[in-house]
Amino acid sequence: MQKGLFVAIGDLLPATEHRKCARHILANFCKDWRGLQRRQQFWRIAKSTFESQLRRNIEKMKLLGPRRMMDALMYYNIEYWCKVYFNTSVKCDYVDNNMSECFNARILAARHKTIITMLEEIRVKKMTRIGSLREFVNTWGSNYSPMALKVLEENVTRSMDCNIEFNGVAGFEIKGLCQHTVDLLGALVVVGLGS
Known part of the structure; x- marks a missing residue:
């Protein structure tokens, strides 16, 4: 039934991005593969934002169990629950469906x-x-939420450890823990090149 619905939505709305809830995938995965380290590594995989980071996180997960454990995890198509594969034109990067879970609970x-x-x-x-x-x-001190300001401050602090090099007409390389290329003329392109 669920697979048929997935296919039907794909047929009726072919341009719509399809995602699966990482929390539900983790719950199914943990039925056979328990452990705090595996759970934490799963979330690192789900929240990976570039391919080299994803590869490193998958390699770390492989160290936590036998090959069949990774086969069980990859049974759930990673393209539907990992940030690295999400369409960047959709401005929502949630890997779980907490919004609908909260609504259902209310x-x-x-x-x-x-x-x-x-x-x-x-x-x-x-x-x-x-x-x-x-x-x-109305209790906020500015037009921005305190949580958004906190995230911004954390990112500003983290950016102090980065070096920015001009690499062309409108491109830059950002080097920190990892190296990224940013193209300001086109859509923002971020490519992880390893650490």
Whole structure:
């Protein structure tokens, strides 16, 4: 049933990017392959943003078990749950579906009611949440969320360890722990060249 739905969506919406929830893949993988190190390495693989980083993380995972463990992991097509393969024109890089999980958890009580009652309860809950978030935004000291500012500050601090070299008309090489090429004329192209 699920595979048929996947094929049908691909036929009806061929330009749509398809992703799978890494958290659900991990849950299935951990039924046979438990362990904190494997779990942590799985998340490193899922959150890899360039190919050389992905290769290093896969090699580290291979050291944590036999070959059939990696075969079990690669059974779940990595192109659907690893950031390195995500379309960069889609501005969402989540590897799990926490947004829909949170939504489902919030509507749990309403889901078993009649359709009109369910929709009305969901509407009121969402309306209340939007109102409380609007009040929360009013407590910010700027137009940007405190969490976004924290991430920006961390990235600025990390960027201090990088060297930037001009390599052409609008291109740069950024060298730090890894080396990346950035093309400012075209779409942002980031290529991991190893460390």
